[in-house]
Amino acid sequence: MTAEPVTAELDRGLRVLMPSQAKLRVQLPPDFFSVSAEEIKREQQARTEAVEREGMLRTKAMREREEQREKRKYRYTLIRIRFPDGLVLQGTFSVYEHFSAVTEFVQDCLEYPLPFVLHEAGGAKKFDDESSQQVSLVDLKLVPSALLTFAWHPDVKDEIEMQMRQTGLEQSAFLNCQLVERAMMSD
Numbered sequence: 001m002t003a004e005p006v007t008a009e010l011d012r013g014l015r016v017l018m019p020s021q022a023k024l025r026v027q028l029p030p031d032f033f034s035v036s037a038e039e040i041k042r043e044q045q046a047r048t049e050a051v052e053r054e055g056m057l058r059t060k061a062m063r064e065r066e067e068q069r070e071k072r073k074y075r076y077t078l079i080r081i082r083f084p085d086g087l088v089l090q091g092t093f094s095v096y097e098h099f100s101a102v103t104e105f106v107q108d109c110l111e112y113p114l115p116f117v118l119h120e121a122g123g124a125k126k127f128d129d130e131s132s133q134q135v136s137l138v139d140l141k142l143v144p145s146a147l148l149t150f151a152w153h154p155d156v157k158d159e160i161e162m163q164m165r166q167t168g169l170e171q172s173a174f175l176n177c178q179l180v181e182r183a184m185m186s187d
Contacts, residue, residue, distance in 0.1 A: 010076075010092065010093070010094055011092070012091040012092055012093070012105060013090070013091060013092040014089075014090070014091055014105075014109070014179075015089075015090040015091075015183075016087055016088070016089055016090075016109075016175060016179045016180060016182065016183035017080075017087065017088040017089075017090060017183065018086075018087065018183055018184065019086035019087065019088075071095075071138050071139075074095050074138070074143045074144045075094065075095060076092055076093065076094060076095065076144075077092070077093050077094075077095050077137050077138075077142055077143040077144055077145060077146065078090065078091075078092055078144070078145040078146075079091055079092075079093055079102055079105075079137075079142065079145070079146050079148065080145070080146070080147045080148070081102075081106055081118065081147075081148045081149070081150050082121070082147060082148070082149050082150065083150045083174045083175065084150070084151070084174070085174060087174065087175055087180065087183070089105075089106065089109055089175065089179075091105050093105075093137055094137075095136065095137050095138040095143050096136050096137070096138065097136065097137055098133060098134050098135065098136055098137075099127055099132050099133050099134075099135055099136075099137060099140060099142075100133040100134065102118070102137070102148075103118070103127075103133060106118065106150065109175055109176055109179055110174065110175065110176065111173040111174060111175060111176050111177060112173070114152065114153070114156045114160070115152070115153035115155060115156055116150060116151065116152055116153055117150075117151050117152070117153050117154075118148045118149070118150060118151075119148065119149055119151070120146070120147075120148060120149070121147040121148065121149055123149070127140075127148070128153070150174065
């Protein structure tokens with residue numbers, strides 16, 4: 001009764017996936033795709049309501065309320081970061097955490113904590129500026145899951161490539177050796 005409350009801490013569920021694991025697709029049984037008549041009716045009703053809602057003039061407050069309802073749909077997001085060597089780093093985050101939590105997560109898993117850039121898998125959006133670090137994952141639309149691509153920051157990329165040529169390595173180590181060894185044992 002007199003003790004301080006214990007705050008729950010989200011387990012990141014840190015996993016390193018080897019390239020072979022990351023490419024695996026989940027095979028669903030054929031009956032997963034069969035739809036019942038009741039499900040079809042519910043889907044049709046939802047589409048009809050959506051068409052009616054889109055056809056109706058709405059105030060800005062109404063649109064914002066709907067947007068907030070959509071944002072509350074998910075509580076957690078699964079973020080995967082693909083590295084140039086094919087390894088994939090995976091972690092679970094609250095949708096309300098800032099993008100800086102993802103950056104810190106990746107930074108803690110790197111072999112060499114040098115500056116880096118994360119961008120969406122298609123390369124459409126980069127998360128390298130300071131303003132994106134303080135935006136929540138739900139506002140960046142990285143829910144319910146996202147695949148980001150890792151790249152060294154342009155300021156250090158040339159230096160890393162030069163060191164690789166000098167040492168004769170084809171590829172630099174990205175993730176912590178212990179994490180990679182653990183992933184190899186589970187593969």
